[in-house]
Amino acid sequence: MNSSNINFVLNTYLKLDLNCRGKLLINIYKNNVFVNQKCGFTSSCYRYFRTSHEAAQAPLKDGVTVLPTPQEVTITLRKNEFNKEFIQGSVKSYDSNQLASNDPIEDTRSEAMCKQTAGLLMGIFDGHGGPACAQVVSKRLLNYIAAALLPYEQLQTYINEGAPDSLLETFNDKTKMVEDLKYKYSKSFKQYLAELAADDKEINIKTSLEKAIMSLDSDLSKEVVDPYNSDGFINPKTLSVALSGAVACVSHIDGPHLHIANVGDCNAVLGTMTEENEWVAKKITKEHNAENFDELKRIWNEHPDSERKTVIRRDRLLGELAPLRSIGDYRYKWSAELLSKLAVPYIGNKAIPAHYYTPPYLTAMPDIYYHRLTPKDKFLIIASDGLWDMMTPLQAVKLVGEHMKGKVFFNLLKLPKKNIQLGDIDELLVHRKESLKSKPKDKNAATHLIRHAIGGTEYGVDHSRLAHLLSLAPDVSRMFRDDMTVTVAYFDAEFLRQCPS
Structure with missing residues (x-):
């Protein structure tokens, strides 16, 4: 990495608060910087710094880094946002967006309505080992x-x-x-x-x-x-x-019935309003990783006691893979003989992990969660771990809740009745002017979450920090953040109120 890249990374590092600096240093230590956070491959196509000495970065002018303006930052953040509204059913609308860190981005998302049966499907897919x-x-x-x-x-x-x-x-x-x-x-x-x-x-x-x-x-x-x-x-x-592989979190919503299928470390979180008008985050899913002790026990029980020290090493499957369940990733499912025939000729002996004795070591079997929606359930957030690495479920729910309140000011003002008095109009306008202070920058809630995940501080969004992190080349960016993909589905409280119990 050349000196200008080093200075740019150090400046970005210094813009972070102490908590984020700690997360970054832990991430570098665990991954030895060069190894993909999830796949464990070490060939050149999966290295962070495969071309770091040639990496693009924020432009320089007279030796000074020129950061993007707030308008340029917003254009970048909104590039992939999408919104869809529905005229019937328990889901009123949804917002989605994604922001790349890897090049190409390894996250994907898809949404669809079932045409021959009832139900809205929404999925987030976080790839590793390539897209x-x-x-x-x-x-x-x-x-x-x-x-x-x-x-x-x-x-x-x-x-x-x-x-x-x-x-x-x-x-x-x-x-x-x-x-x-x-x-x-x-x-x-x-x-x-x-x-x-x-x-x-x-x-x-x-x-x-x-x-x-x-x-x-x-x-x-x-x-x-x-x-x-x-x-x-x-x-x-x-x-x-x-x-290559992918973790997945897919929801099926049919009226008041919410099912979530989860494989890996994406997460689904419900935003619920209490009787006291306070936001509660209900984390529906549980990650399949080394922090899930039940998942560790499952893997240990599926292999001989002699492999207890090798099947999970450095909090990873066989010392390589961070998610303990995923789709694909047949380097951990095929027999060693089959890997020798199919994979070794293409990617070398690294295709067979060390201590590979009793495959398969990996499954795509999802955990299925059910929740019956009530009028108190206001929205569902599904996101890849790039978001959850940067904020807690409660922080995300509060941000979307505040966004819901402020988003009404994107709409034109409508007078509540025909014969309203001038004094009432003046009072309404004063209230609206004061309330406009809470109007969010982004109409799309997924964009709102991504903006705060990258640039958020305890005092609000710091443009300098946001601009620095968005200016990093993909080789360097992956040290600070992962790809982020977010979908926020809003529920119709009146529809849910009329559903039979």
């Missing part, structure tokens, strides 16, 4: 879930009609599937439908979510292994998807 797995999962998983939710007769009709686009109405879907993989994925999906049709059981949302996630994870492997077994062919694209 390939997260991108593919975000494009395919919601279809797998929608198919698993079809009653038997509807499933048979759907199979006979063969209309894959009729399952979901997707929103903000800008990514396109690679052409040469469309046929392969379509073939896998048809086989998945046949397996669903062979199992004539009553539909259960919990088992449907489990079935969809586990089936897609299995297909990621089959799409590599089957062609190899039949003719010795290995497709580098399907192999890269299988060897």
Whole structure:
């Protein structure tokens, strides 16, 4: 790293408060700076500083770093924001946004309404070891879930009609599937439908979510292994998807019924208002990582006692992988023999982790959580760990709650009645002028959270800190923050109030 980069990083470091400095130093110590926080790969394509001596940074003018203006910062923050409103159902609207730290970004998100059954699906997918797995999962998983939710007769009709686009109405879907993989994925999906049709059981949302996630994870492997077994062919694209990985948090909301499927370390948090008008954060999910002792016990019990010191090392699976469950990541699922045939020729001997004795070490089995929504539940936040590394669930809920209150001032003023007196209008305008002080900078709540996650201090958002962190090149940025993807869904209290108990 050259001297100008070093100075820029040090200046950014000094802008942080003591708590954030501590987090950064712990992160560098744990990851030895060069190793991806989640995947453990050490090849050049996964290093933080793969081109640090050439890394772009904030421009220099007469030797002085020129930081982006507040307007330029806002343009950057709002680049990927999206909002969708609904005219019926328990969800009034949702806001989403994401901000990259890695290049390319390894987070993805997807949202869709089920067209043949009831329910809104929203998912956050946090990739590691590259973006390939997260991108593919975000494009395919919601279809797998929608198919698993079809009653038997509807499933048979759907199979006979063969209309894959009729399952979901997707929103903000800008990514396109690679052409040469469309046929392969379509073939896998048809086989998945046949397996669903062979199992004539009553539909259960919990088992449907489990079935969809586990089936897609299995297909990621089959799409590599089957062609190899039949003719010795290995497709580098399907192999890269299988060897990279993704954690996922997916919600299914149908009226007052909220189900969350979680694999890995994304989180879903409910924002609830008490009778005393105080915000409460209800953390629905529990991370699958080394801080979850039940998860550690599960892994220890699945392997011989002789591996107790090697299966979890440095708070990671086999000393490499931070999330203890994920989709893909077949470096920790295939046998050593299969890895030698499929992965070693492409990425070398590092493809087989040290102390790899009794695979599989990893599963994609999700934990499923259920919550019945009430009028007190105002919104749901689903986000990748890039957000939760920077703020607590309660901080996030309070920020969205304050944002809800201030967001009304984005709307035009409407007089409450026709024959209002001039004095009443004057009082209303004075109150509105005073209240405008609480108007947030961003109409989108996800953007509001990201802005505060990066630039927030106990005194509000610090533009200098925000500008510094947004100016870092991807090689350096990853030292300070992860990719962030956030979705905030707002509930209709009146709709929930009328739902039968």
